Amino acid sequence: MAEERAVFDSEAAERVVAEVRESFNSGKTRRYEWRVEQVKNLLKLVDENQKEMIDTVHSDCSKPEFETFAHEIALLKNSCKLAIKELRHWMTPEKVKTSITTFPSSAAIVPEPLGVVLIISAWNYPFLLSLDPVVGAIAAGNAVVLKPSEISPATSSLMAKLLGKYLDPSAVKVIEGATSETSALLEQKWDKIFYTGSGRVGRIVMAAAAKHLTPVVLELGGKSPVVVDSQINLQVACRRIISGKWGCNNGQACIAPDYIITTKEFAPKLVETLKQELERFYGKNPMETKDLSRIVNANHFARLSKLLDDDKVSGKIVHGGERDKTKLQITPTLLLDVPRDSLIMTEEIFGPLLPILTVDKVEDSFEVVNSGTKPLAAYLFTNNKRLKDQFVACISAGGVAINDTTLHLTVSTLPFGGVGDSGMGSYHGKFSFDAFSHKKAVLYRSFAGDAPMxxxxxxxxxxxxxxxxxxxxxxxxxxxxxxxx
Structure with a gap:
């Protein structure tokens, strides 16, 4: 008989916050030695438990080993290594110029930890989206409470076990559970909340944070567009679109291409090449491939089926569309010329469905993109420099990639985050350290130069x-x- 988990209510959450705050107030998390040791231990955790981590992700969503290693293990290790290498530099106060009105003086910007932070992560990349923010939080000298997603229970359980073993349990704690546990945590006062997930829950998180004037980072999603010009290497473009869509957790990723816009004239060529490359990657019967994740659960399967069953997209499927409810599988699906007011175009898809819209000329795509909410990512395939410049200037998105999809996320010198409905704040590399730090302004003066005026x-x-x-x-x-x- 499974052991019953103790009730985690507001009183339990308050005790957890008090414990980690006591640890933070002791001053130990501020020390360079503590910070770097914790990041090194996190790297050791990943190195020593790769197989178990890969197995648990497969248990939760049948994700291929290659994807888990490339998109979670490797990226997480890189984050740890970068923080270990650069931490002393990141912690060093930045000297800045002063003005004539404070002469003689000197000044610096001193990064200091915010305090006790709450990280609420998502299920689709459970290790990366949980532990990558943890790297930034402990590197910045904070105490941390991590709430993994209950939708990926195997990885949530493993994280709770491993973090308790490898990291300082007085300053880094994992709380498992679902809505009630998250609600109990959100009732507490935090020094920062970092949330990854849907816009709907993001609004709940922000409302809870507002009660305590707690700053937030919200990593949300949105409908990430792909604009495809005719002046391209079509095969390479299609392979990169497929990699970003179905090669990222079968479309269950916040920066996966959500829809394509191309010209009416070019659409047939694009559709045909996408079909060819999909068959090359996943075979004639993609239901049998081991290179695609399944839909994470029955609720998400029903949600995606509802998008396909909408009367407004009837007859629009030009490839795929097969479903198996018992296996939670939907084959890679292309839909052509779907109405802009259909469900599939008004909701974030977060799955293996890819609608294609057509316009008279490629520049018309900008109006389509800008008429919706600001996406987390926007992609353009073209060799036209004027079009590239226009796209970057006119399209507001969390991030942009030209002639590829999703890879900007891997560049540690670029901030990763949303804008508008796709989120606020950013992280990755030093941006993770900054996300969990306060930049304190400090002015130094002597007793000389005291002006009577x-x-x-x-x-x-x-x-x-x-x-x-x-x-x-x-x-x-x-x-x-x-x-x-």
């Missing part, structure tokens, strides 16, 4: 000196100091 009684002469100083009027300053009118 700043003190009462305020005279017209002092005012003339002040105006000359602030206006950069050297001759006016000289006249004011000499008392000349």
């Amino acid at each position: 700043r003190y009462p009684p305020y005279t017209k002469g002092k005012l003339r000196i002040l105006k000359a100083l602030l206006g950069g009027d050297i001759w006016g300053l000289i006249r004011a100091l000499l008392g000349w009118s």
Whole structure:
């Protein structure tokens, strides 16, 4: 008989926060030695438990080993290694210039930990989306409470076990559970909340944070467009679109291409090449391939089926569309010329369905994209420099990739985050450290250079000196100091 988990309510959540806050208040998490040791231990955790991590992700969503290694294990190890290498530099105060009004003086921007932070992660990349923010949080010197997703229970359980073993349990804790546990945690006062997931829950998180004026990072999703011009290497473009869509957890990824826009004239060629490359990757019967993840659960399968069963997309499927409810599988599906007011075009798909819209000329795609909410990612395939420049200038998105999909996420020198409905704040690389740090302004002065003019009684002469100083009027300053009118 399975052991019953203790009830985790508001009182239990309050105790957890008190424990980690006590650890933070002790000062140990601020030390460089503690921070770097924790990141090294996290790297050790990944190195020593790769197989079990891969197996649990497969248990939760049948994700291929290649994808788990490439998209979670490798990226997480890279984050750890970068933090270990750069942490002392990141912690170093940044010296900045001062002004004539504070002369003589010096100033610096000092990064300090925010305190006790809550990280609520998602199920689709359960290790990466949980532990990558943890790297940033502990590198910045915070105490952390992690709430993994209950939709990936095997990975949630493993994380709870491993983090308790490898990291400092007084300062890093994992709370498992579902809605009630998350709600209990959100009732507490945190110094920052980092949430990855849907916009619907993101609004709940932000409302809860507002009660305590807690800052948030929201990594959400949206409908990420792919604009395809005719001036391209079509085979390469299609392979990269397929990799970003079905090669990323079978479309169950926040930055997976959500829909394509191309011209009416070019659409037939694009559809045919996509079909050819899909068959090359996944065979004639993709239901039998081991290179695609399944739909994560029955609820998501029903949601995706509803998109396909919408009367407005009847007859629009040009490839795929096969479903197996018992296996939670839907084959890679292309739909052509779906109405913009159909369910599949008004909701984030988050699955293996890819609608294709057509326009008269490729520039018309910009209006289509900008008429919706701002996406987490936007993609363009073209060799036209003018079109590239126009796309970057006109399309507001969390990130943009030209002639590829999803790879911008792997570049640690680029911030990863959303804008508008796709989220706020960013992380990855040093941006993760910054996300969990406060940049404290510090001014240093000696007792020399004390100017009488700043003190009462305020005279017209002092005012003339002040105006000359602030206006950069050297001759006016000289006249004011000499008392000349």
